[in-house]
Amino acid sequence: MPQKFQSKGLKKQKKSYSGKKKIHTFKVQAIIHYQTQKILSLCTSRGAVHDFELFRRNLNQIPAGAFILADKGYQGIYTVYPNSLLPLKAKKRCKLDSELKIYNQEINKRRIGIEHVFGSLKTFKILAERYRNRGKRLALRFNLIAGIYNLELSEKRLMKEIYYELHNIDIWSLEYMDSKYRDIFKYTNEILDKFDILKQSFTYKIESNQMTVEEAFKSMTPHNISIQGNQNQIQTGSNNQQIVNQSQNTQTPEIFDNLKAFIEKIENVSVAEKNQFQIEIDDLKSNYSQPTFTSKYNTFMSNVSAHVTIGTALWQSGLMRLLSACLPT
Known part of the structure; x- marks a missing residue:
C-alpha cells in the first residue's frame, strides 16, 4: 500500500x-x-x-x-x-x-x-x-x-x-518631481537642526543684526582673575566685583578633563574631529602653568571659533570661560 x-x-x-x-x-x-x-x-x-x-x-x-x-x-x-x-x-x-x-x-x-x-x-x-x-x-x-x-x-x-x-504636462514629470520632493523632506529635520546650531553662532547674530561686533567681542572676552594671597578676585567685566574665598591650588584644573568629556558627547561631529580637539586639549593640559600656555590657548581658541558645531556648544556650556580663567595674568 x-x-x-x-x-x-x-x-x-x-x-x-x-x-x-x-x-x-x-x-x-x-x-x-x-x-x-x-x-x-x-x-x-x-x-x-x-x-x-x-x-x-x-x-x-x-x-x-x-x-x-x-x-x-x-x-x-x-x-x-x-x-x-x-x-x-x-x-x-x-x-x-x-x-x-x-x-x-x-x-x-x-x-x-x-x-x-x-x-x-x-x-x-x-x-x-x-x-x-x-x-x-x-x-x-x-x-x-x-x-x-x-x-x-x-x-x-x-x-x-x-x-x-488640461495642462499640457506629462504626468511622468509630476511623479518624478514628487519623488524628488520626498527625498528632500527626508533630510528636513537634519537641516533644521543645523540651522538651529548656526543661529546660536556669533556670526549669524551679527549678520542678522541681533548684535554688533563690539557686543560679540565683549561676550567672548575672558574674565580677568587676579590672585591675592588665598583669595581670587574675579573681575566680571562690569563695575561690580565679587570676592570668592578659595584656597590657591597649584594642581592642574579639572577643566581640561571636563572639556574632553563634553566634546565626546557633542553630536553631528565626526570622530576624527573630536580626536583632533582632544589632542589639542591634552596639549593645553601639558603646557598648563608654562610660558607656552598662552600661545597654545590662542591656537585652540582659533580652531574652536572655526568649527561652528563644537564652538557653539562649548560657548553655551560655559566651559570656555573657565578655560580662559587659566590664563596667566
Missing part, C-alpha cells in the same frame, strides 16, 4: 518537474501589447511542459494579425506562426558574431517589456514566493491579478491623457 501510494505521488509530481529549473514548478505564458504594456492573454500549465508546446496549445488566444516577439525558448515558432521574430540561438561550440549579437540585443530591447510586466505582477506575494494553494486555481488567481494590473494601467493612462489635455 505505501509503495503504490508513493509511486502514484511520484508520477503526479513528475508532471510538474522542470528539467531547466530542477524543481517542481507551474508555468505561465503571457501575451502583452507592445505599446500599452497591457496583458492580452494568459495560459498556464505544469512545469514539465515546454514553452513552445504551451504556445502551440494556445494559438487560438493570439489576436488576429498580431506580430509576436518571443525569446529563445520558442525555437521552431516560424513553422507554426510565421508572423513572429525571436533572437538567434548560438549552436554548441559556435559563438555568435558581433553583428548577430547586436541583432539579438535590438530584439531583446523591444521584448523586455514582458519582463517588466511580470515584475509588476510579483508585487503580489502569492506569485513572488512559493505557491502553496491549489494548482487547479492558479490560472484563476493569475487572471484576477492580471485584471487588477490592467485596471491600474488604464487608470494611469487616463490620468496621463487628462493631465496632458
Whole structure:
C-alpha cells in the first residue's frame, strides 16, 4: 500500500518537474501589447511542459494579425506562426558574431517589456514566493491579478491623457518631481537642526543684526582673575566685583578633563574631529602653568571659533570661560 501510494505521488509530481529549473514548478505564458504594456492573454500549465508546446496549445488566444516577439525558448515558432521574430540561438561550440549579437540585443530591447510586466505582477506575494494553494486555481488567481494590473494601467493612462489635455504636462514629470520632493523632506529635520546650531553662532547674530561686533567681542572676552594671597578676585567685566574665598591650588584644573568629556558627547561631529580637539586639549593640559600656555590657548581658541558645531556648544556650556580663567595674568 505505501509503495503504490508513493509511486502514484511520484508520477503526479513528475508532471510538474522542470528539467531547466530542477524543481517542481507551474508555468505561465503571457501575451502583452507592445505599446500599452497591457496583458492580452494568459495560459498556464505544469512545469514539465515546454514553452513552445504551451504556445502551440494556445494559438487560438493570439489576436488576429498580431506580430509576436518571443525569446529563445520558442525555437521552431516560424513553422507554426510565421508572423513572429525571436533572437538567434548560438549552436554548441559556435559563438555568435558581433553583428548577430547586436541583432539579438535590438530584439531583446523591444521584448523586455514582458519582463517588466511580470515584475509588476510579483508585487503580489502569492506569485513572488512559493505557491502553496491549489494548482487547479492558479490560472484563476493569475487572471484576477492580471485584471487588477490592467485596471491600474488604464487608470494611469487616463490620468496621463487628462493631465496632458488640461495642462499640457506629462504626468511622468509630476511623479518624478514628487519623488524628488520626498527625498528632500527626508533630510528636513537634519537641516533644521543645523540651522538651529548656526543661529546660536556669533556670526549669524551679527549678520542678522541681533548684535554688533563690539557686543560679540565683549561676550567672548575672558574674565580677568587676579590672585591675592588665598583669595581670587574675579573681575566680571562690569563695575561690580565679587570676592570668592578659595584656597590657591597649584594642581592642574579639572577643566581640561571636563572639556574632553563634553566634546565626546557633542553630536553631528565626526570622530576624527573630536580626536583632533582632544589632542589639542591634552596639549593645553601639558603646557598648563608654562610660558607656552598662552600661545597654545590662542591656537585652540582659533580652531574652536572655526568649527561652528563644537564652538557653539562649548560657548553655551560655559566651559570656555573657565578655560580662559587659566590664563596667566
